[in-house]
Amino acid sequence: MSSKNETLISSLPYPVVVGTELENELAILVQQRDARRVVMLCDRRVQQHACRFAVALPNKTVVLSFALGEKRKHLRTVETVLDALAEQGADRDTLLIGVGGGVAGDLFGFAAATYMRGVPFINIATSVVAMVDAAIGGKTGVDLTAGKNLAGAFRDPVAVFAAIDTLETLPLAQLREGLGEVVKHAVIEGDEAFARLEELASLPLRAWPWQEIVAESMRIKAMIVNDDRLEAGQRELLNLGHTFAHGLEYASDYRLSHGAAVAIGLRAAGLLALRCGRFSEEEHLRLLALLALLQLPLFDEQVHVERVLEGMAADKKARAGTLRFVLPRAIGDVEYGVTASARLVRGVIEQVTRPPSSRELR
Numbered sequence: 001m002s003s004k005n006e007t008l009i010s011s012l013p014y015p016v017v018v019g020t021e022l023e024n025e026l027a028i029l030v031q032q033r034d035a036r037r038v039v040m041l042c043d044r045r046v047q048q049h050a051c052r053f054a055v056a057l058p059n060k061t062v063v064l065s066f067a068l069g070e071k072r073k074h075l076r077t078v079e080t081v082l083d084a085l086a087e088q089g090a091d092r093d094t095l096l097i098g099v100g101g102g103v104a105g106d107l108f109g110f111a112a113a114t115y116m117r118g119v120p121f122i123n124i125a126t127s128v129v130a131m132v133d134a135a136i137g138g139k140t141g142v143d144l145t146a147g148k149n150l151a152g153a154f155r156d157p158v159a160v161f162a163a164i165d166t167l168e169t170l171p172l173a174q175l176r177e178g179l180g181e182v183v184k185h186a187v188i189e190g191d192e193a194f195a196r197l198e199e200l201a202s203l204p205l206r207a208w209p210w211q212e213i214v215a216e217s218m219r220i221k222a223m224i225v226n227d228d229r230l231e232a233g234q235r236e237l238l239n240l241g242h243t244f245a246h247g248l249e250y251a252s253d254y255r256l257s258h259g260a261a262v263a264i265g266l267r268a269a270g271l272l273a274l275r276c277g278r279f280s281e282e283e284h285l286r287l288l289a290l291l292a293l294l295q296l297p298l299f300d301e302q303v304h305v306e307r308v309l310e311g312m313a314a315d316k317k318a319r320a321g322t323l324r325f326v327l328p329r330a331i332g333d334v335e336y337g338v339t340a341s342a343r344l345v346r347g348v349i350e351q352v353t354r355p356p357s358s359r360e361l362r
């Protein structure tokens, strides 16, 4: 099922298709599964894309749309989705297809993992964050009052589609912020991936070769995930910048998007590594320069340091009360499980509530 419109990521046990006009590919896959019923769940903002996919399917498909967003990524929305499925008479032979960004993928994926103890789920990702990160890896879930993604389940989808043409309607701010995750993957991967982003940084975002960039970033994540499906070790690398990011998101009451928080979190991880003597000034500067060229946020003045720390402590990566960090040693050389003193961590958070000083930019 491959044409020049598509790239297949082959390192995972389920198909991951990146491309445009993927309606036919989806229809073929649905037909192969011989599902008795198909229910499509979508974020209301991408309903037109969901309908385009639904009409191309062999089965008559109900499209149920929901108002989502990070502030609605909680158990009450999951209950609304589960009730809607029950009302439709969905059963164990029903195939669910979720369409939307990372919130949709996490929340619908979690609903699919719990409805009747689990029904098959296809994820159609429509945002950069969803494509390069949330849709692959089998992590589903929702936020609790105490912090992000605290209730969830590991569950692989049946297939993932990164529908690149849907990015045309993704607001520019979200398109840009999604690059936070793309930069994260490039820092993990190494010089070639990082240099490609440096090269593209001067192009207007709408002119970027998104299929290439998304596919490369997905490939990096897929490889790491496949080596460590249950997050026992090396998959932690993917949390680069994320302990800070989750604290920042929490402290901003989710005003900061995940991608924006990840960009600030990458600066924070660079700073902490620098202060621990694990990262060079040149490498930190290179990271900072790319984030700045991509016009990603580097700081947030409105968050309170105490609340960021509170959000970080609730983050599930805190083990036995000690915060563990994923820190860069160089572009392409990232280590996990690093502990740092509370004083250093607090200092870094204070620093990312302000723009970089001329000393940091030196």
Ligand SMILES: NC(=O)c1ccc[n+]([C@@H]2O[C@H](COP(=O)([O-])OP(=O)(O)OC[C@H]3O[C@@H](n4cnc5c(N)ncnc54)[C@H](O)[C@@H]3O)[C@@H](O)[C@H]2O)c1
Binding pocket: 043, 045, 046, 068, 069, 070, 073, 100, 101, 102, 103, 104, 106, 126, 127, 128, 129, 130, 133, 134, 135, 136, 137, 139, 140, 148, 149, 166, 167, 168, 169, 170, 171, 174, 257, 258, 259
């Ligand atoms: N499960 C994981 O491994 C994982 C990894 C990374 C992020 N996440 C989660 O993903 C979420 C962030 O994802 P996100 O940034 O996609 O957020 P999101 O799903 O809220 O999407 C961002 C905004 O863009 C809109 N949107 C999405 N696609 C669109 C399109 N094609 N056209 C128009 N509008 C569109 C959405 O309605 C929303 O307003 C967070 O909750 C984060 O925790 C999960």
Ligand SMILES: [Zn+2]
Binding pocket: 133, 181, 242, 258, 262
């Ligand atoms: Zn992320």
